Amino acid sequence: MTQLHPVVAQVTESIRQRSAATRARYLEAMDRARPQGSRARRKYAAPNQAHALAAAPKDDKHHLQVLSSPAVGIVTAYNDMLSAHQPYGDYPARLKAALRQAGAVGQVAGGVPAMCDGITQGYPGMELSLFSRDVIAMAAAVALSHGTFDAALCLGVCDKIVPGLLIGALRFAHLPIAFVPAGPMPSGLSNAQKAAARVRFANGEIDEAAILDSELEAYHSAGTCTFYGTANTNQLLMEVMGLHLPGASFEPPDTALRHALTREVARRTAAGALRGRSMAEMFSERTVVNAVVALLATGGSTNHTLHVPAIAAAAGLSLTWEDMDTLSAVVPLLTRMYPNGQADVNHFRAAGGTAFLIGQLLDAGLLHGDIGTVFDWGADQPEGLEAYRRRPRLDAQGEVEWPAPEAEASSRDLAVLRPAAEPFSPDGGLRVITGPLGRAVIKISAVAPEHRKVRAQARVFEDQLDLLAAFNAGELERDLVAVVRGQGPRARGMPELHKLTAPLKALQQRGFAVALVTDGRMSGASGSVPAAIHLTPEAADGGLIAKIRDGDWLELDGDAGTLAWDTEVEVRAGRDEVAPEPSAQGYGRELFARFRAGVGPADRGASIFADLDGPA
Numbered sequence: 001m002t003q004l005h006p007v008v009a010q011v012t013e014s015i016r017q018r019s020a021a022t023r024a025r026y027l028e029a030m031d032r033a034r035p036q037g038s039r040a041r042r043k044y045a046a047p048n049q050a051h052a053l054a055a056a057p058k059d060d061k062h063h064l065q066v067l068s069s070p071a072v073g074i075v076t077a078y079n080d081m082l083s084a085h086q087p088y089g090d091y092p093a094r095l096k097a098a099l100r101q102a103g104a105v106g107q108v109a110g111g112v113p114a115m116c117d118g119i120t121q122g123y124p125g126m127e128l129s130l131f132s133r134d135v136i137a138m139a140a141a142v143a144l145s146h147g148t149f150d151a152a153l154c155l156g157v158c159d160k161i162v163p164g165l166l167i168g169a170l171r172f173a174h175l176p177i178a179f180v181p182a183g184p185m186p187s188g189l190s191n192a193q194k195a196a197a198r199v200r201f202a203n204g205e206i207d208e209a210a211i212l213d214s215e216l217e218a219y220h221s222a223g224t225c226t227f228y229g230t231a232n233t234n235q236l237l238m239e240v241m242g243l244h245l246p247g248a249s250f251e252p253p254d255t256a257l258r259h260a261l262t263r264e265v266a267r268r269t270a271a272g273a274l275r276g277r278s279m280a281e282m283f284s285e286r287t288v289v290n291a292v293v294a295l296l297a298t299g300g301s302t303n304h305t306l307h308v309p310a311i312a313a314a315a316g317l318s319l320t321w322e323d324m325d326t327l328s329a330v331v332p333l334l335t336r337m338y339p340n341g342q343a344d345v346n347h348f349r350a351a352g353g354t355a356f357l358i359g360q361l362l363d364a365g366l367l368h369g370d371i372g373t374v375f376d377w378g379a380d381q382p383e384g385l386e387a388y389r390r391r392p393r394l395d396a397q398g399e400v401e402w403p404a405p406e407a408e409a410s411s412r413d414l415a416v417l418r419p420a421a422e423p424f425s426p427d428g429g430l431r432v433i434t435g436p437l438g439r440a441v442i443k444i445s446a447v448a449p450e451h452r453k454v455r456a457q458a459r460v461f462e463d464q465l466d467l468l469a470a471f472n473a474g475e476l477e478r479d480l481v482a483v484v485r486g487q488g489p490r491a492r493g494m495p496e497l498h499k500l501t502a503p504l505k506a507l508q509q510r511g512f513a514v515a516l517v518t519d520g521r522m523s524g525a526s527g528s529v530p531a532a533i534h535l536t537p538e539a540a541d542g543g544l545i546a547k548i549r550d551g552d553w554l555e556l557d558g559d560a561g562t563l564a565w566d567t568e569v570e571v572r573a574g575r576d577e578v579a580p581e582p583s584a585q586g587y588g589r590e591l592f593a594r595f596r597a598g599v600g601p602a603d604r605g606a607s608i609f610a611d612l613d614g615p616a
């Protein structure tokens with residue numbers, strides 16, 4: 001067996017020790033919630049049980065009431081607005097049929113909201129986006145609060161939905177809970193061509209009709225957007241955490257194999273319920289470390305520097321940005337997918353996909369192989385992550401099987417996916433930035449080495465639209481550190497500022513040294529311009545970013561992980577903080593005032609949930 005890398009072992013151990021008290025309380029709570037006796041619903045009095053059975057079809061009633069079959073709650077994030085979630089429309093029927101075959105009964109326990117960042121990018125709805133993660137966690141809890149379920153299946157793909165569902169699921173981890181993906185959109189216009197068209201549009205070289213045609217060729221059908229942004233990072237992380245079946249993440253929607261995988265995850269979850277498995281016994285600090293390693297090895301979305309700590313906290317575990325940074329120094333970058341390269345997730349899958357990636361990381365001792373997985377719930381011999389080296393395929397009956405991996409498996413496209421011995425870069429794609437302004441994160445894997453260090457005078461904006469206006473007015477034709485502040489969780493719910501990608505890139509292409517510093521977020525799809533994001537403390541929480549003025553010299557060095565601010569301490573002290581503009585009314589933003597007032601800082605996940613398991 002491969003020896004675990006000492007740094008991975010050390011980070012895992014420090015998370016375990018730091019989290020000892022909260023984790024113990026979490027596991028006790030999960031233990032207390034475990035049903036005593038055969039089925040969860042039996043603890044309820046007759047009227048309560050009858051309510052749960054009332055609308056069930058006759059056969060399901062017989063199974064639940066007489067045969068004591070397990071009940072599996074389906075929590076769905078279906079809607080027609082997210083192309084990635086549209087395929088979920090008929091999943092409840094598919095899952096219920098598969099569960100019946102496995103001797104269980106499926107019931108839709110509830111729906112959770114899901115919003116598309118691609119639609120709301122740059123518009124008021126985006127100010128609800130990050131908070132929607134916590135709303136989804138709460139909605140998942142409401143769905144599972146019926147308490148009549150012996151297992152659950154969660155249906156979600158996109159940015160806030162998977163983290164939200166997982167946070168909710170982890171509070172019901174006395175049950176076995178699996179995640180059911182739906183697969184990526186087929187490749188259309190490439191992401192690089194799409195981005196190039198946006199820069200041409202920003203430069204005034206093409207008109208509204210041409211840019212819309214370009215976008216419609218890129219976003220053309222159901223399935224997850226093909227770039228390696230937050231949604232696809234979610235998918236990869238779920239697989240490496242053992243919460244998807246092996247190879248399930250990137251099989252396209254509506255293929256025979258996709259449907260066979262969906263049936264199989266239902267069967268394995270039913271088996272988990274029959275065997276008395278729980279998510280709590282499979283999800284540990286090792287699972288969390290695996291998620292971070294996979295994030296780093298693939299240059300995944302910066303949003304996961306918020307989501308993974310928030311997910312860990314929901315399982316009583318404390319993960320810090322420093323843990324991520326420490327791991328980043330030893331985890332090699334093994335993939336190049338847009339925005340870190342030209343390929344998309346379909347190319348990644350064709351090059352060897354998760355099976356090759358996980359195999360490489362296991363062989364390098366960078367992943368914990370000994371984690372519990374949903375695959376193991378239906379297997380006689382637990383295999384842990386080893387099973388995820390295998391690729392799914394259809395057997396003669398049209399069901400899924402995972403043949404033993406080829407001994408000499410290699411990447412089929414070294415421009416997209418590399419072995420650990422020949423990485424794109426010896427270290428991972430994310431870095432913590434430190435300096436007098438506080439701490440921030442940067443995704444250097446998406447930035448060419450020659451652009452990673454920028455020294456320039458600041459131009460300060462309180463709103464991304466002001467930056468766009470200044471760009472359009474030709475005021476930004478110079479070396480520039482754009483400071484966009486008042487965008488943090490307490491100020492505005494931490495919107496993504498992805499609309500700035502095209503103009504900043506256009507300036508970079510004109511030969512200017514350009515960087516961004518913000519207490520807001522950038523999209524997982526943003527790249528090429530170095531961006532120190534998630535700056536904490538934010539302007540609305542006493543952060544010194546509120547004291548920067550136009551003309552101050554800033555130096556962002558992505559490789560060194562530093563953000564210097566030349567202005568003398570005495571000069572800074574004499575300046576007033578510019579208070580962030582309050583979040584506007586309308587688009588429901590007023591409903592989230594309590595969220596803004598109560599949210600925690602970015603390095604703790606920008607979450608409204610604090611100390612779920614008491615003090616550390």
Ligand SMILES: O=C(O)[C@H](O)[C@@H](O)[C@H](O)[C@H](O)COP(=O)(O)O
Pocket residue numbers: 116117118119121159225228229230231301303496498522523524525
């Ligand atoms: O974090 C992310 O991955 C993004 O928020 C993503 O979910 C969103 O859809 C982008 O806005 C689309 O990217 P493009 O605008 O580049 O197509």
